[in-house]
Amino acid sequence: MAPSANIYIRQSIPSDHGRPPREEEQRLRFGEVLRQRPVTEQVLVKAKLALLERDAVGEQAVRNIHDESLVEETLWTILIDELLACTSDRDIISDTIRQVMRLDQLSGPKATYRPATLFGRATTPEELARTFKTNGHFGSEAAASANIRHYRSRGLATVRTAWRDYKLGTYVMWATFDAAGGRPFEKLPRAADALRAILGLPKIDRGRPLLLLEYVLPPFIAARIPRVVEAYSGDNWVHYFHPTREEDLDRGHGRTYVWDEVAEAGGTGVPEVVHAPVRADALAADVDEIS
Amino acid sequence: MTGMDTVPSLKNTLENLSTEQLENWVRGRLRGHDPIARDYQSEPSYLLIARMYTHLSRNAREDLRLAVLRMVDEVGQSNDEWDEPAIISLLQVTDPILRGSAEHHEALGSLVGVTLRHRKQTVRFAAAQALVALGYMDTPRFWIDLHAREGKTFAPVIIEALARTSFQSLPVWMISVIPDDTVESAFFGLLPFLIELRGAEAVAHIIGQIDFKLSPNGRARVREFSDSEKLITPTYEYFRALPATFDAMAQILAAGDDLRTTRQPLAFGRALRRLRRFLRRETDLRSIPSLLALEVWSRYTETIAAMLLSPLLRNVGLAELRSALREVGAEDVIELFSPDASLPLDDAAKTSVVMELALDPRKREATRNLLSQAEELARDPDFESLQPAV
Numbered sequence: 001m002a003p004s005a006n007i008y009i010r011q012s013i014p015s016d017h018g019r020p021p022r023e024e025e026q027r028l029r030f031g032e033v034l035r036q037r038p039v040t041e042q043v044l045v046k047a048k049l050a051l052l053e054r055d056a057v058g059e060q061a062v063r064n065i066h067d068e069s070l071v072e073e074t075l076w077t078i079l080i081d082e083l084l085a086c087t088s089d090r091d092i093i094s095d096t097i098r099q100v101m102r103l104d105q106l107s108g109p110k111a112t113y114r115p116a117t118l119f120g121r122a123t124t125p126e127e128l129a130r131t132f133k134t135n136g137h138f139g140s141e142a143a144a145s146a147n148i149r150h151y152r153s154r155g156l157a158t159v160r161t162a163w164r165d166y167k168l169g170t171y172v173m174w175a176t177f178d179a180a181g182g183r184p185f186e187k188l189p190r191a192a193d194a195l196r197a198i199l200g201l202p203k204i205d206r207g208r209p210l211l212l213l214e215y216v217l218p219p220f221i222a223a224r225i226p227r228v229v230e231a232y233s234g235d236n237w238v239h240y241f242h243p244t245r246e247e248d249l250d251r252g253h254g255r256t257y258v259w260d261e262v263a264e265a266g267g268t269g270v271p272e273v274v275h276a277p278v279r280a281d282a283l284a285a286d287v288d289e290i291s
Numbered sequence: 292m293t294g295m296d297t298v299p300s301l302k303n304t305l306e307n308l309s310t311e312q313l314e315n316w317v318r319g320r321l322r323g324h325d326p327i328a329r330d331y332q333s334e335p336s337y338l339l340i341a342r343m344y345t346h347l348s349r350n351a352r353e354d355l356r357l358a359v360l361r362m363v364d365e366v367g368q369s370n371d372e373w374d375e376p377a378i379i380s381l382l383q384v385t386d387p388i389l390r391g392s393a394e395h396h397e398a399l400g401s402l403v404g405v406t407l408r409h410r411k412q413t414v415r416f417a418a419a420q421a422l423v424a425l426g427y428m429d430t431p432r433f434w435i436d437l438h439a440r441e442g443k444t445f446a447p448v449i450i451e452a453l454a455r456t457s458f459q460s461l462p463v464w465m466i467s468v469i470p471d472d473t474v475e476s477a478f479f480g481l482l483p484f485l486i487e488l489r490g491a492e493a494v495a496h497i498i499g500q501i502d503f504k505l506s507p508n509g510r511a512r513v514r515e516f517s518d519s520e521k522l523i524t525p526t527y528e529y530f531r532a533l534p535a536t537f538d539a540m541a542q543i544l545a546a547g548d549d550l551r552t553t554r555q556p557l558a559f560g561r562a563l564r565r566l567r568r569f570l571r572r573e574t575d576l577r578s579i580p581s582l583l584a585l586e587v588w589s590r591y592t593e594t595i596a597a598m599l600l601s602p603l604l605r606n607v608g609l610a611e612l613r614s615a616l617r618e619v620g621a622e623d624v625i626e627l628f629s630p631d632a633s634l635p636l637d638d639a640a641k642t643s644v645v646m647e648l649a650l651d652p653r654k655r656e657a658t659r660n661l662l663s664q665a666e667e668l669a670r671d672p673d674f675e676s677l678q679p680a681v
Contacts, residue, residue: 055326091324130338130383136416136444137477139423139451141386143484150483158519161512165476204298204334204342235323235376236335 026073030065033076045083051090057239058094061232065097068228068243075104075229094237101233106172108230111223111273112252118284119175119223119273120184121168121213122195124205125152125289128168135167152211152287159287163280168213172230173277174238175223176256176270183285185212188270192290197259198270200240212288215278223273226254230274301328302346313351314358321362321380336380341387359388360397367401375411382417386424395425402427412441419448423455431460438464443473450477454485458493462500469501475509482516495522 034042049065052058079100086096123131129144138144151162176199177184189195192210196203201210217223231241240257248255248271256269304327305313316327320336328339344355362381366373373381385402389395402425405418419437431453438449446468453461468474478501485494498513505513516522 091322094323133420137447137480138484139420139448142424143447143451143481146484146487147480161515162479165480202334202338204339235380 027069027071028073028076029067029069030071030076030079033073034080037080041080041084045080048083048086048088048093051088051093054090057237058090060239060241061094061097061228061237064228064231064241064243069249070108070225070227070244071104071229075100078103097232098234101229104229105233106224106230106274106276108224108227108274110252111225111254113177113179113223113273114181116216117177117181117223118183118214119177119217119275121173121175121215122185122199122201122210123213124208125149125211126208127205128211131168131170132166134170137166148211152289156283156286160281160283163283166280167277168215168280168282169277171234171277172274174226174230174272174274176272177223177253179251179253179271184214185288190290195290197262198256198267200257200259200269202239203259209289209291212290213283214285214288215280215282216284217275217278218282221276221278223253223275225249225252226272226274298343298346301343305343306348306351308351310354310358313354314361317355317358318362321384322374322377337383337387340384344388356388356392356394359384360394363398363401367404369408375414378405378409378414379417382414382421385421390425399425399427403429406437412444415441416445416448419445419452423448423452426455427452428456431457431464435464438468443468443471446471446474447477447481450474450481451484454481454488458489458497462497465497465501466504469504470506470509472506472508475505475512479509479512479516482513486520491520491522498522 034045037045049062052062079097082096082100083093086092125145125148126141129138129141129148132138132144132147133141138147147162151159154162175184178186185195188198192208193206195201195210196205225244226241228241228243231238240259242255242257244254251271253271253273256272258267258269305316308316316325317340319325320328320340323336325336328343340355344352347355359381362373363385366378366381382402382405385398389398399422402418402422406415406422409415409418434449434452434456438445449464450461453464465474465478482494485497495517498517502510502513
């Protein structure tokens with residue numbers, strides 16, 4: 001059965017008006033909030049979530065929801081209510097999670113980073129073209145790709161001017177940075193697939209070149225620590241994601257979830273944050289391309 | 292699990308599915324549920340389908356194309372089982388899967404229906420993008436009406452569609468809607484594509500035609516692009532020193548000179564002098580656009596003239612135009628303005644566009660003001676000394 005076209009989330013995150021700042025909101029794990037419910041509800045919610053565990057991404061999503069420590073109790077309460085209300089259909093359950101997560105997107109704890117930090121986003125030219133097209137700047141990927149081919153090797157000033165109206169991502173941008181204050185890709189491999197493995201980028205793009213975009217966040221956009229909220233609010237759930245561990249929380253950032261082969265070789269990720277999409281006039285270095 | 296292991300394995304799995312199973316896989320995938328390609332759950336639906344399509348056998352590719360066609364047909368019939376994200380994912384796969392295929396035209400009717408009638412603008416926009424990507428051929432009127440209904444956010448689609456299907460209509464439409472930051476930004480972004488599609492010379496010509504109507508910012512961006520690409524635009528170089536209002540009038544005439552503007556500067560100079568005589572001789576403002584239109588008409592090919600006259604014609608009533616044409620014994624030209632004229636389809640379509648513009652009463656007042664200013668300029672003694680910078 002197809003997911004409902006009109007999943008209606010009946011609740012909303014209460015307004016901040018008259019409440020303590022969100023940073024001080026009580027944060028409980030999903031399981032702690034669920035245990036406050038009657039046993040029958042607990043069983044029902046667990047049974048519905050178990051339906052997601054038939055594939056790797058769903059299984060990991062359920063595990064991550066339980067492991068997440070940066071989500072407010074209010075959101076978990078809404079999620080539990082909506083899971084209880086929705087039908088026991090895998091697609092509807094995942095869409096319910098998606099819709100609830102969208103209520104709280106990009107409102108997690110602010111990341112810790114220095115002023116004028118250079119953030120980095122690695123993307124294929126095709127994906128950037130799709131982003132430009134999805135954001136409504138072009139009629140086709142062919143036209144967007146022609147624009148990117150034309151400008152990607154031009155100097156920073158030209159690119160910033162030419163792309164100044166274009167956002168570099170849609171909905172949520174995932175980015176890396178060097179906590180020591182250097183350039184984001186400076187200490188990372190110059191081979192596209194090796195970089196993909198460390199950043200946890202889609203494996204399906206293996207063998208394709210990567211464009212490296214370095215930018216400074218404008219003052220009105222804050223980088224935040226990634227949470228399940230950002231990982232599971234998109235139409236496609238992020239596979240390479242794990243809730244931020246305590247040691248990284250203390251440092252004030254998340255960490256990329258490396259490919260299995262990197263993890264097996266003892267490799268770890270690099271600092272990771274999420275933020276609202278920025279326009280290309282935030283670019284701070286020439287667009288680099290690696291293959 | 293590694294991607295390298297999985298792609299061949301997934302290809303093998305998909306090729307062993309029946310036609311119905313393959314269709315069910317695409318349906319599930321587009322709706323965020325994929326029990327087959329579990330290791331690729333996190334990849335965007337359209338991306339995995341598009342990538343796998345290139346790996347599949349000929350038979351499986353055909354099955355997949357037909358499955359996409361059936362789904363597009365369902366969406367075109369307003370099937371409620373399709374929610375917004377799934378429709379948009381489906382529309383996104385039409386480009387890589389159907390483009391260039393023999394069957395792609397079968398999707399166009401449904402896509403037109405979605406573009407015109409779906410309740411969500413995001414879906415209508417994505418459907419319009421799919422039409423553009425699949426090379427949908429319609430009259431410029433279709434795209435111009437779409438812009439009128441949907442607003443400037445559709446500008447990138449409209450510009451690209453006109454560039455692909457009726458390139459000569461693009462400047463006509465642009466002139467009618469600029470200055471406008473959104474439209475100009477879309478045009479600027481498309482310049483590299485337009486050069487790949489039509490060549491630098493054709494793009495330079497369009498820039499020359501629309502330059503006078505661009506906003507200051509838009510003009511600066513486009514000129515910077517022209518300079519960096521060493522595009523020689525045919526008109527604006529001549530007019531940089533002229534007053535803006537006369538610039539506007541004269542560029543319409545200059546643009547009508549096609550590329551002869553750059554190749555035959557003396558002929559251009561003569562055209563300019565003729566324009567000046569018109570402006571000096573005519574005191575009835577209403578007759579100026581008609582006579583100027585006739586002048587351009589008499590000099591240039593019908594198609595180009597029909598398009599380039601639109602800035603004038605849109606401000607002139609049909610009756611006025613007919614009257615002016617009769618005065619100079621050019622009644623036969625009237626036939627070209629008739630909707631049932633037996634012109635080739637493309638020319639008839641363009642003429643139809645011009646006609647629509649000509650009958651738009653909202654724009655008449657603005658151009659009469661422009662003409663009034665132009666007349667004052669024509670009486671200015673300094674005007675005599677203005678010569679093209681040849």
